Amino acid sequence: MKKIYSVLVENRSGVLCKVSGLFSRRCFNIDSLAVGETDDPAVSCMTIVSSGNQRTIEQIEKQLNKKIDVIKVKTFDEKDSISRELMLIKVKYNRGTRRDIMEICEIMKADIVDMSNNNMIIQICDMPERIKVMLDMLKSISIVEVARTGTLALPKCIDN
Amino acid sequence: MIGADAIVKCLENEGVTTVYGYPGVAICPFYNSILDSTIRTILVRTEQNAAHAASGEARVTGKVGVCAVTSGPGATNLITGIATAFADSIPIVCISGQVKSEQIGSDVFQEADITGAVESFVKYSYLIKNVEDIPRVFKEAFHIANSGRKGPVLIDVPIDIQNAAIKNFKYPEAVNIRAYKPTVKGNPVQIKKVIKELEKAKRPIICAGGGVHLSEAVSKLRTFADNYRIPVVSTMMGIGVMRTEDPMYFGMVGNNGKAYANRAMNESDLLIMVGARVADRAISQPDLIMTNKILIHIDVDPAEIGKNVGPSIPLVGDAGHIFEDIMKEEFTCEHEEWIRTLEEYRETMVQKRDPNPDYVDPAAFITMLSNEMKNDAVYVADVGQNQIWSCNYHIVKDGRFLTSGGMGTMGYSIPAAMGAKRGAMDRQVIAVCGDGSFQMSMMELATIMQHHIPVKIIVIKNNYLGMVREFQHYTYKDNYSVVDIKDGTPDLEKLAAAYDIPFIRVENMSHAQEKIRELLAEDNTMLMECLVDPMDLVK
Numbered sequence: 001m002k003k004i005y006s007v008l009v010e011n012r013s014g015v016l017c018k019v020s021g022l023f024s025r026r027c028f029n030i031d032s033l034a035v036g037e038t039d040d041p042a043v044s045c046m047t048i049v050s051s052g053n054q055r056t057i058e059q060i061e062k063q064l065n066k067k068i069d070v071i072k073v074k075t076f077d078e079k080d081s082i083s084r085e086l087m088l089i090k091v092k093y094n095r096g097t098r099r100d101i102m103e104i105c106e107i108m109k110a111d112i113v114d115m116s117n118n119n120m121i122i123q124i125c126d127m128p129e130r131i132k133v134m135l136d137m138l139k140s141i142s143i144v145e146v147a148r149t150g151t152l153a154l155p156k157c158i159d160n
Numbered sequence: 161m162i163g164a165d166a167i168v169k170c171l172e173n174e175g176v177t178t179v180y181g182y183p184g185v186a187i188c189p190f191y192n193s194i195l196d197s198t199i200r201t202i203l204v205r206t207e208q209n210a211a212h213a214a215s216g217e218a219r220v221t222g223k224v225g226v227c228a229v230t231s232g233p234g235a236t237n238l239i240t241g242i243a244t245a246f247a248d249s250i251p252i253v254c255i256s257g258q259v260k261s262e263q264i265g266s267d268v269f270q271e272a273d274i275t276g277a278v279e280s281f282v283k284y285s286y287l288i289k290n291v292e293d294i295p296r297v298f299k300e301a302f303h304i305a306n307s308g309r310k311g312p313v314l315i316d317v318p319i320d321i322q323n324a325a326i327k328n329f330k331y332p333e334a335v336n337i338r339a340y341k342p343t344v345k346g347n348p349v350q351i352k353k354v355i356k357e358l359e360k361a362k363r364p365i366i367c368a369g370g371g372v373h374l375s376e377a378v379s380k381l382r383t384f385a386d387n388y389r390i391p392v393v394s395t396m397m398g399i400g401v402m403r404t405e406d407p408m409y410f411g412m413v414g415n416n417g418k419a420y421a422n423r424a425m426n427e428s429d430l431l432i433m434v435g436a437r438v439a440d441r442a443i444s445q446p447d448l449i450m451t452n453k454i455l456i457h458i459d460v461d462p463a464e465i466g467k468n469v470g471p472s473i474p475l476v477g478d479a480g481h482i483f484e485d486i487m488k489e490e491f492t493c494e495h496e497e498w499i500r501t502l503e504e505y506r507e508t509m510v511q512k513r514d515p516n517p518d519y520v521d522p523a524a525f526i527t528m529l530s531n532e533m534k535n536d537a538v539y540v541a542d543v544g545q546n547q548i549w550s551c552n553y554h555i556v557k558d559g560r561f562l563t564s565g566g567m568g569t570m571g572y573s574i575p576a577a578m579g580a581k582r583g584a585m586d587r588q589v590i591a592v593c594g595d596g597s598f599q600m601s602m603m604e605l606a607t608i609m610q611h612h613i614p615v616k617i618i619v620i621k622n623n624y625l626g627m628v629r630e631f632q633h634y635t636y637k638d639n640y641s642v643v644d645i646k647d648g649t650p651d652l653e654k655l656a657a658a659y660d661i662p663f664i665r666v667e668n669m670s671h672a673q674e675k676i677r678e679l680l681a682e683d684n685t686m687l688m689e690c691l692v693d694p695m696d697l698v699k
Contacts, residue, residue: 010339014275014276014287017276017279018279021279021280022280025280055466055470058466059463059466059467062462062463062466062467063463065462065463066461066462066463067339068283068284068304068337068339068340069339070339071338071339072339
């Protein structure tokens with residue numbers, strides 16, 4: 001079962017290490033982890049995607065809550081959230097593949113953000129499963145390197 | 161005033177009376193400042209034992225134990241002691257010196273990333289980067305160590321911070337950590353559910369763990385058990401929650417516990433686990449205790465509830481508060497037949513031993529020793545066969561039974577006994593260890609003599625690492641590997657003489673009582689050697 005944990009932590013040195021150390025020490029999986037400051041510079045938000053059975057999911061939340069630097073933990077499913085991932089992907093192209101790549105970008109709503117005679121960098125910001133599709137599509141062409149943010153997510157807006 | 165003076169002031173404000181430790185350059189400013197204080201310093205002979213001693217003191221006083229060591233190897237030597245305290249949730253604060261702030265990360269002499277190294281064994285850790293943070297950090301550290309689920313906190317202080325001038329020293333009156341507010345009061349709805357189950361139950365039982373000691377809920381639990389006639393079993397860490405001879409006490413559970421205690425727990429229809437982790441040695445098959453009974457799990461740490469078993473009624477809070485709240489409600493429960501059944505189990509399911517008369521029988525010896533000890537004595541058991549014999553045959557009256565239960569750290573008993581004695585100088589403190597565990601901390605005989613700490617040390621000697629030998633006996637059909645310590649073990653009589661410690665040897669049971677009386681006659685340090693059959697087993 002996949003779960004997303006949105007973890008507000010004190011923005012101090014060593015906190016990322018304490019949180020990721022907790023996952024490794026207790027053999028919890030981390031599928032992805034993204035960290036950034038929130039509107040309050042003293043607080044960071046970690047978005048962690050993890051999977052496991054019911055007991056593991058519950059333990060992850062409880063163990064996170066035990067950490068003194070963890071201010072708040074929200075756990076939710078993918079379907080109850082808006083999730084996005086940003087990927088930068090450098091591909092090698094030639095006359096024969098350039099049009100294909102541009103078409104893929106158009107279909108996938110991705111942007112070409114940098115270019116040289118042989119390489120280009122494509123930027124895509126989308127739902128995690130569409131990022132995967134994009135990656136699969138470009139695999140057959142020629143990927144040079146890839147950088148991804150990991151999933152960022154917030155629970156959907158529900159009034160009351 | 162410099163940082164080091166500020167640290168000493170913080171300790172004074174916390175009411176610390178003793179610091180156990182070992183100096184080195186990186187902690188020298190602190191050890192210089194402490195000379196101006198009335199706080200006693202105890203120089204241990206290896207850092208690990210400073211943490212154990214702090215742990216022993218914390219366990220008898222209920223206050224935070226403190227140790228202070230230098231950077232690098234001083235700090236890394238402390239790790240086993242910290243992990244031992246963490247496993248048993250013992251509140252200690254460990255101060256480690258660190259190299260100069262500007263040198264951190266450059267692998268200079270005696271530099272170790274100690275906050276990184278202890279991360280999974282501490283409740284929290286600090287690396288102080290600004291001298292003005294000292295008062296707040298110490299206030300927080302003592303609060304964190306001794307509240308909620310207790311545990312060790314490490315404070316790493318670079319030497320330049322210890323030497324830096326501090327402008328305004330003001331010890332904070334309160335702590336404010338926004339993400340740390342442990343729940344101590346039990347949820348009233350859950351408490352109502354517990355009472356409802358108690359009224360329905362035909363075969364209720366309480367399994368008490370070390371958390372009952374830590375929350376200082378011993379007398380409340382005893383009152384609760386007595387008033388409602390609810391039988392109690394305990395884990396190893398819960399030994400002493402009930403007096404051993406209390407009619408409502410039915411022994412220690414687990415694979416090394418009493419058969420009747422396990423049977424009682426298995427046959428119960430309502431099990432109240434309190435301050436116990438449901439760890440493998442106590443509950444080898446967690447699934448079993450969920451099948452035929454209602455399980456109520458009381459713990460101050462929400463993460464312990466549901467970790468190993470899914471309880472029917474989870475109840476987060478401090479055991480003391482919860483028993484108080486339960487007893488405020490009016491209810492009755494009736495299960496005299498169940499008690500009679502358990503009494504019968506307790507009488508009939510007694511382990512038969514066939515002791516070799518040429519040696520001391522550890523079981524009979526430990527019971528005899530218990531009977532001769534003072535009512536409020538502190539008994540510190542080490543790890544190994546001696547620990548299991550101690551658990552099963554020591555009779556706790558109003559004293560304490562201390563041991564390293566979670567981590568099972570050999571060598572714990574002597575330093576922990578030192579700390580316990582320092583914490584309660586008026587009480588009798590006895591360390592009981594094996595010849596293996598004795599040799600893991602026998603360097604502390606020097607500390608005991610130097611600082612005049614009158615603890616009694618009993619070595620149950622069988623010339624083997626007995627617990628492992630016993631395992632190899634059963635599992636590897638007597639193919640013994642690396643467990644024979646006969647040849648290297650020093651003559652303990654000569655060793656005692658070298659430290660100027662009076663020595664007693666007990667060779668068999670015929671003169672055991674007289675020797676025990678001799679051991680306990682005065683409040684002085686003594687070393688006793690008991691020769692037990694090398695082939696003796698705990699089961």
